Amino acid sequence: MLLYDVRYDTAWEADYTKKFNKGRMKTTNGDGWIGISSDFFARNEKVNLEDARSFILYQRLTRMLELSKWLENDELNYRNSNLEEFFMKDWDGIEITKRMNEFIQNVQNDLDRVRLQDRFYNNIVMWKALIGSRKQVFIRSMTGGMEHRFEILDNQVNHMAFTHHAFDEHLDLSRNKRIKCRDSTRVVLTYPNTASNDFIHANYIQGAPLFNKFIITQAPMENTIGDFWRMVWQERSPYIFMLISRKEDNRCAQYWPRLAIFMPTGDQITYYGLTIINSAVDKFRLPLFRVTYLIVIGPGRDKLRVEHWQGDMNNSDNVVLPLQLLRLARNCSYPTVIHCHLGISRSATLVAAEICIAYLLKGPAYKKQNEESLLQRCVQKAVQILRSQRPFCIETPMQYIFVHRVVQKFLHDYAGDPRGFHAEYKHWIESRAMRPFIDDVEQRIPGYRLLSPRFDPDLIRLVRHRERPGCRRETHDCVGQMPIPLQDTRGQCLEELQLTKRYPRGDRYD
Secondary structure (H helix, E strand, O other), X not given: OXXXXXXXXXXXXXXXXXXXXXXXXXXOOOOOOOOOOHHHHHHOOOOOHHHHHHHHHHHHHOOOOOOOOOOOOOHHHOOOHHHHHHHHHHOOHHHHHHHHHHHHHHHHHOOEEEEEOOOEOOOOOOOOOOOOOEOOEEEEEHHHHXXXXXXXXXXXXXXXXXXXXXXXXXXXXXXXXXXXXXXXXXOOOOOOOOOOOOOOOEEEEOOOOOOOOEEEEOOOOOOOHXXXXXHHHHHXXXXXXXXXXXOOOOOOOOOOOOOOOOOOOOOEEEEOOEEEEEEEEEOOOOOOOEEEEEEEEOHHHOEEEEEEEEOOOOEOOOOOHHHHHHHHHHOOOOOEEEEOOOOOOHHHHHHHHHXXXXXXHHOHHHOOOOHHHHHHOHHXXXXXXXXXXXXXXXXXXXXXXXXXXXXXXXXXHHHOOOOOHHHHHHHXXXXXXXXXXXXXXOOOOOHXXXXXXXXXXXXXXXXXXXXXXXXXXXXXXXXXXOOOOHHHOOOOOOOOOOOOOOOOXXXXXX
């Protein structure tokens, strides 16, 4: 049963009868209690409905995980002091429930105009070329509002400037020359001390509302496998989430021993004095994921136990899987390493959803922000925080809407779903299916349902597109003044004076 379902509240019984055109139904109990043990009422005789729901919400969110025996040697692998402190000191179930409901309500109200196809003046679809003249019909939809917010977020004007000097010096260690690594948040490799290179294309995602820390990185290449394990050892990361298929060698190198050491063909790999051993493989712990239990042996025979979770998280219909992974990461005190192909698509959606969930739990009080404006743009703010630490994250509207759907799935048992969203999303997917996707013959899921298809029409516009500038360009205070011609600058910095060729000719403006 839903935790918060007004149909089980006797105060709402009359409205329920009118709205659903049904006879008066006997409620499960007299006051709307759902799934609460009798011991709770024995200790709290005068408790009200809001407190009871807050109690159940607390119980569900603090439910202990089934501990992994592989990682139980270190308590910090499954206990997060920040999370425990929040539930002990800052917990306010009534306000959290209110924020959850307001988030759902804001999703319902954040609409934008979307044009419908196949609508005609005489409503005749057949023989439309001969009979029906075209009529433009618009509706206001939630998916349209999400796309509109992504367009605002992805606008060139909103690009956040950053430096990437280390990236420029190590282009051979990067998969894509356009996906630059931010200097201020990049992982600086310190192990071993004798190594000449401290660069890896990876960024910390931390602070803000998050309870834990993430490291988002690109898929290791043949020449970066050693750097990847240097990072894992340095950060003592117990979890590695690999969100792409292991069958595509061109998208990810084989950076871990795939077969267990006790098997006849089992082996181990060694980089920078670190020996990585495959202890066992579990294919049944979580559907669609293959869990490999690794041991990393370092200097002095010091050992680090790692769980390597590998699964092709590319199906947009599966919104439960991200929540299961996030629960593991949320309860861990060490950084969780996540990677997809470039580290800006599937891995980014996972972390963006966690930022939204943490926002809804903590609320805006820690920054003294306006709560209403925060809830209206919760996902948008989460993506902004994510991009401020790892640029270019969340590439397409499909990924942005997927973050919304994962958060809605988390809230489903507590606040329900936005009214009519599933029908609108179904229509949006059907319209997306009409776009030019190139599906692989062996691919089970059609391209229009994938989070990051091999050929995405939303990214075609970026082909042969100029790179974004590395510095922010603001409008001059003296509006209306013409810029200085190049021949009159006399050695000044030309980069700040270069303009597009749309400006008037005569004096030379580049």
